[in-house]
Amino acid sequence: MSSIRARFTLSRSEFCLETDFEIPGKGVTALFGQSGSGKTTLLRCLAGLERAKDGLVVVNGECWQDESNKLFLPIYQRSLGYVFQDARLFPHLNVQRNLEYGWKRILPGQRRVIYKNVVEWLGLEHLLKRTPEKLSGGEKQRVSIARALLTSPQLLIMDEPLASLDSVAKAEILPYLEKLHQTLSIPVLYVSHSLEEVARLADFMLLLKSGKLIASGKTTEVMTRLDLPLSHLDEACASINTTVVGHDETYNLTNVEFSGGTISVSRLTKKTGDSVRVQILAKDVSLTMVKPQQTSILNVFEACIIEISDDNSSKVLIKLTVGKDLLLARITRKSLILLGLSPGQKIFAQVKSVALLS
């Protein structure tokens, strides 16, 4: 199986990066951690901008750095695309010339993407003749992503690509990132501070704290681990991959199916069989002992409690399985006691609200 394997130890005066990980060689892996946890330092090590002691980097079978310190490829020899917070386009070149800059550096036989496809994926056809000063922040960032992709990298690093955009521009660019996620064979390492972005885009995640990796694994598994800080954030959530199974034209709803049942959401333009990833916030899940008969909540599922943890002085977090999927519920400690909930118990999870991610 394709994978990216890396190991670094890098000491600075008041900070030490010590990481050893293997992530899938395709799809999007999120690198998540608080400010100062070492995300940029880790990316710099991967890129060859820092020389970590006894470092190791192997990207889909290609060794960029080995532990014997004999092999250390400099950045220009690592097949890497880098997208920064700010787009860093060449201001004097129009969009097309910016894109061609990356494209022409790669020999035709070594190209792994098709120019026309990249332009189309990122919706740039009508912008090709414009100079960067005539682009919005979101458009600039789309050009920057396309330029990085056109270098046909073995690995695409995106370092908080949405951080400098306002919420309107973020909302505009996210569907493009989702489309890339579904279409692209190039693995992406995506740095973000936003749990929603991670839930939306990443299949796998690395969680960094004070220079150490405290977790790595499938996004939902890491996000729902009660021993980790993510499940205790206000926006704690689970993301679930579903498939459209039909539309309810009378009530303008779409039904999507997952391992635990069928979820009704507002009518989507998707077709039967299409994939949809949904996000369910812990605070939007309540629990009942018997299946509610008369309720305005449409989405009620049989669930099993697998773990309970304190959240704050009045709330607890409950991790549930619903079919083969995981869900989090944040309820009051009083409800926990009144209902007498404990691990192993079968209950019903009522989902008040479902956000559609893609």
Ligand SMILES: Nc1ncnc2c1ncn2[C@@H]1O[C@H](COP(=O)(O)OP(=O)(O)OP(=O)(O)O)[C@@H](O)[C@H]1O
């Ligand atoms: N050149 C340097 N010399 C010494 N210490 C540094 C240097 N660069 C960064 N650091 C320290 O290393 C630690 C990790 O920094 P890094 O920039 O990797 O964190 P980060 O997770 O990317 O943060 P942010 O999310 O704010 O960008 C911080 O404590 C920082 O002060």
